[in-house]
Amino acid sequence: MKKAGILNRQLSGAIAELGHGDGVLVCDAGMPIPDGPRVVDLAFLAGVPSFAEVLDGLLAELVVEGATAATEVRGANTEASTLLDARFPELDLVSHEKLKELSARARLVVRTGEARPYANVLLRCGVFF
Numbered sequence: 001m002k003k004a005g006i007l008n009r010q011l012s013g014a015i016a017e018l019g020h021g022d023g024v025l026v027c028d029a030g031m032p033i034p035d036g037p038r039v040v041d042l043a044f045l046a047g048v049p050s051f052a053e054v055l056d057g058l059l060a061e062l063v064v065e066g067a068t069a070a071t072e073v074r075g076a077n078t079e080a081s082t083l084l085d086a087r088f089p090e091l092d093l094v095s096h097e098k099l100k101e102l103s104a105r106a107r108l109v110v111r112t113g114e115a116r117p118y119a120n121v122l123l124r125c126g127v128f129f
Contacts, residue, residue, distance in 0.1 A: 005061055011040045014108050015061055023106035024062070024123040026055050028114035034104040043113040051119035052083055054112045058123070059087065065126030070096035073118035080119040088121075 006012045018024065028051060029043050042049055067088040073081045084091050094102070102122055103109065
């Protein structure tokens with residue numbers, strides 16, 4: 001049994017299968033989830049777990065070389081916007097519609113219980129060496 005890090009077995013296993021260039025969409029409870037990617041749904045109650053908690057837990061275990069979010073986060077969710085800017089100084093911004101299109105190519109979708117709009121980010125996996 002693991003004693004640290006991500007304890008959810010589906011999520012831990014999905015992370016272990018990721019490779020360089022794979023996409024991981026971390027999304028709020030309202031983001032449409034496309035057919036295709038593996039989905040780990042962590043949503044329990046509105047706001048639980050939060051986007052910030054899940055994102056930080058993933059960033060502790062993943063090598064990330066890039067991130068993309070919706071431009072709309074800037075005006076609609078300042079908390080998520082500030083969090084994303086702090087974690088990703090070179091955050092790529094696209095329209096929400098474009099982010100939904102890009103998410104169809106993700107290898108993994110992690111759905112949070114976040115109930116505030118546009119708390120979504122598409123991570124691009126890197127390598128540790």
